[in-house]
Amino acid sequence: MALPRPANAWNGGLDLPSRLFERDGTDYELYEQDDEFVLTVELPGFDPAELTVTWDDGMLNVSGEHEDETRGTRRTYHRRFRFPKTIDDEEIEAEYENGILTVRLPIAVDAVMTGTEIEIES
Template sequence: MALPRNTPSSWIQGLDFPSRMFETKSTDYELYEEDDEFVLSVEMPGFNREEITVSWDEGVLNVAAEHEDDERGHRKTYHRRFRFPKNIDDAEIMAQYRNGILEVRLPVETDATVSGTEIEVAG
């Protein structure tokens, strides 16, 4: 008996269940480097500016938010951590929230060098 070629049976469709289990939604942020600074834009609709906390600790940027809707009995939270590969001038980090988008600008220290070891890529 041959398996159908045109329309998969429900048994065959179920074979990808493990891969679907680990699917994630599309990325809610954009991160890029331009003009000696990192620019992070995070989509955070439904939050008020006062509900958002942005903090910097030893090369890691923490973005967290919590919104409680008492009328509907809902609680919405957001938390994400970002690690940066270069030294950041933490005194010059700026954050702004407009129209549901949090934008954080993280200037790179120009006189600092990134230390590390180059890893050989085998082929």
């Protein structure tokens, strides 16, 4: 059983203010602009051939697997994104440049919004 290093015991919790602003694994940004959703995912070190982007029934799947033979390590990535509007799946575009995957998902022009408006009582 490994004992904690003394530095960790003394510093434990002292970095709380800096932890408040950590990203906690949020390696992507998703926003809507004009008539499309734009998703950017930080995936440094991957080759484009190691990444897979698929669209299936309103769900975008982003996955990748990278093996670093010099370090003897393997990284995997998988995340799913669901969208609140109908996407024109024939026009989805993906680009990988400088470690950032950008996926553009155009909102379907003829998308019919379904649902029922709920009256708010006051």
